[in-house]
Amino acid sequence: MNRTIDYYTELAQRGLQPSVQRVRILEFLHANRIHPTAEQIWLRLSPGMPTLSRTTVYNTLKLFAEAGIVQTLVIEEKEMRFDIDTSHHGHFSCDRCGTVFDFTASALSGAVPSELDGFEIRERHLYYKGLCRECRTKERRKG
Amino acid sequence: MNRTIDYYTELAQRGLQPSVQRVRILEFLHANRIHPTAEQIWLRLSPGMPTLSRTTVYNTLKLFAEAGIVQTLVIEEKEMRFDIDTSHHGHFSCDRCGTVFDFTASALSGAVPSELDGFEIRERHLYYKGLCRECRTKERRKG
DNA sequence: TTACAATTCTGTAATCATTCCAAATTGTCA
DNA sequence: TGACAATTTGGAATGATTACAGAATTGTAA
Numbered sequence: 001m002n003r004t005i006d007y008y009t010e011l012a013q014r015g016l017q018p019s020v021q022r023v024r025i026l027e028f029l030h031a032n033r034i035h036p037t038a039e040q041i042w043l044r045l046s047p048g049m050p051t052l053s054r055t056t057v058y059n060t061l062k063l064f065a066e067a068g069i070v071q072t073l074v075i076e077e078k079e080m081r082f083d084i085d086t087s088h089h090g091h092f093s094c095d096r097c098g099t100v101f102d103f104t105a106s107a108l109s110g111a112v113p114s115e116l117d118g119f120e121i122r123e124r125h126l127y128y129k130g131l132c133r134e135c136r137t138k139e140r141r142k143g
Numbered sequence: 144m145n146r147t148i149d150y151y152t153e154l155a156q157r158g159l160q161p162s163v164q165r166v167r168i169l170e171f172l173h174a175n176r177i178h179p180t181a182e183q184i185w186l187r188l189s190p191g192m193p194t195l196s197r198t199t200v201y202n203t204l205k206l207f208a209e210a211g212i213v214q215t216l217v218i219e220e221k222e223m224r225f226d227i228d229t230s231h232h233g234h235f236s237c238d239r240c241g242t243v244f245d246f247t248a249s250a251l252s253g254a255v256p257s258e259l260d261g262f263e264i265r266e267r268h269l270y271y272k273g274l275c276r277e278c279r280t281k282e283r284r285k286g
Numbered sequence: 287t288t289a290c291a292a293t294t295c296t297g298t299a300a301t302c303a304t305t306c307c308a309a310a311t312t313g314t315c316a
Numbered sequence: 317t318g319a320c321a322a323t324t325t326g327g328a329a330t331g332a333t334t335a336c337a338g339a340a341t342t343g344t345a346a
Contacts, residue, residue, distance in 0.1 A: 103258040107250030115246040118276035127268045133261035
């Protein structure tokens with residue numbers, strides 16, 4: 001199975017020109033389900049593509065978001081994260097290590113409250129914040 | 144009823160020194176339930192307090208958040224919003240006019256999925272995005 | 287293949303919310 | 317009042333993201 005071809009055609013099917021940069025970024029998102037930031041993607045790809053520009057990563061991610069290939073996560077202030085899994089699910093962000101975890105969230109698929117009658121809902125997000133299991137243990141050891 | 148005194152004591156009770164700046168900012172948050180940004184607060188208060196510094200607004204809001212007086216909302220990229228209502232409720236952000244609406248969200252009070260067993264949950268947020276009623280109507284008129 | 291147009295990419299400069307920091311001010315309490 | 321601590325101020329720094337204009341690449345048609 002040639003994954004590069006897979007992503008190449010995935011882009012073509014969405015009407016996006018499958019440039020080398022776009023394929024690589026899409027490939028990275030599929031292979032690294034860590035809800036990466038643009039910077040993280042750039043850091044990991046640039047060693048193998050020395051001319052890759054940060055701007056290209058940003059542009060490509062915006063393009064992917066508009067095409068519905070990724071969903072954008074605004075959990076922490078400052079940096080935006082990107083999730084190749086566009087299905088309805090919740091996100092837990094650890095305040096200590098920064099890792100973002102997925103969890104199932106039926107609430108996101110349910111009915112919309114009547115207070116929002118007449119509203120057009122385009123995105124639904126459920127975010128939790130706190131300490132992940134590992135960091136919680138570490139915190140306890142310290143104090 | 145003297146509101147200034149109310150907020151003065153509210154701060155004192157939380158162990159925060161009730162400086163003029165802090166009381167005014169707290170007062171503003173109670174009177175203007177618009178989930179304002181730090182900049183909005185500064186813009187509205189500075190005419191009456193010419194020496195008020197943006198930094199003070201930021202510092203005070205951080206202080207309030209740590210004291211549990213406000214909750215911080217990270218809905219849009221870039222700017223953070225502050226909500227004096229710390230009860231569990233959802234937020235709808237209009238992509239067009241930027242207004243943030245409240246809605247009741249029982250999902251935020253329910254059980255935590257077993258995937259997060261062992262996690263310490265400090266915050267829960269439910270965010271919807273799209274077009275509010277008014278902006279939806281306007282969009283339709285245009286085409 | 288060649289040539290031209292359109293698209294994409296690149297890298298630097300700008301933007302803008304937020305934070306840093308050191309000096310000035312204000313508050314507290316003996 | 318005096319002295320120390322807490323708070324405020326404003327200008328400089330930070331850092332993610334965007335703007336922009338030129339360079340490179342790709343697509344198309346002869």
